Amino acid sequence: MAEYKINAAHLYGDLMNTYGDFGNIVALRYYAQKIGVAVDQHIVSLEDNFDAKDYDFVLFGGGQDYEQMIVAEDLPKKATALKAYIEDDGPFLGVCGGFQLIGQYFILADGTKVNGIGALSHYTLNQPNGRFIGNVTIEDEVNGLEYHGFENHQGRTFLGDDERPLGQIIKGKGNNGEDGGEGLVYKNAYGTYFHGPILTRNGNLALHMLQLILERKYPQVDWQQKIATITPEFF
Numbered sequence: 001m002a003e004y005k006i007n008a009a010h011l012y013g014d015l016m017n018t019y020g021d022f023g024n025i026v027a028l029r030y031y032a033q034k035i036g037v038a039v040d041q042h043i044v045s046l047e048d049n050f051d052a053k054d055y056d057f058v059l060f061g062g063g064q065d066y067e068q069m070i071v072a073e074d075l076p077k078k079a080t081a082l083k084a085y086i087e088d089d090g091p092f093l094g095v096c097g098g099f100q101l102i103g104q105y106f107i108l109a110d111g112t113k114v115n116g117i118g119a120l121s122h123y124t125l126n127q128p129n130g131r132f133i134g135n136v137t138i139e140d141e142v143n144g145l146e147y148h149g150f151e152n153h154q155g156r157t158f159l160g161d162d163e164r165p166l167g168q169i170i171k172g173k174g175n176n177g178e179d180g181g182e183g184l185v186y187k188n189a190y191g192t193y194f195h196g197p198i199l200t201r202n203g204n205l206a207l208h209m210l211q212l213i214l215e216r217k218y219p220q221v222d223w224q225q226k227i228a229t230i231t232p233e234f235f
């Protein structure tokens, strides 16, 4: 048995898993095992209780508008716990539909307004007759790193004042095709439109996320030093 273990929650993983967003957890496990850390994952879906103290990482993947409507009806039951988890520096990754639903609201392609959890301040509008589809490259202004991904969304997301974009667009559309931002960072919560999955394609970001998770769970260990021994991979 591994000495250290990460418990990952895959929120609505049976409904929201566009392009295999679950691969984000697989990527974390791939790197974690190199330094003797195990990663367990649990799908937390409709009617399931979400108890934040059971988890060290939460993934909320993308989905079609139809699945998002179903999920949005269940979300209020988990909203308080998820908000508290994020405010308590819980590492979180929301991809596409999950990124949208962790915010205030989002407007479906047909104009229907769907409420999000409201844990974060961004909101998502629709676009009349289009989608943003294609490869994206961004630069993280904080550390100068580049990330690559694939976007496919009709929603146009606008960040709140307390959120910063994950990166600035070099290629692609990003959050809304207007302000040059892609994704979000708020405390240890990350949002993105990147499929790929983002942590599989961008080993540098996967190692950053792994460090956040482990430093929060086991603060007495020098994780920076251990993680520096891992070579990040890119696809």
Ligand code: GLN
Pocket (backbone or CB within 6 Å): 018, 061, 062, 063, 064, 065, 068, 095, 096, 097, 098, 152, 153, 154, 155, 156
């Ligand atoms: N249904 C949402 C949109 O089109 C999210 C799509 C996704 O998760 N890929 O904006």
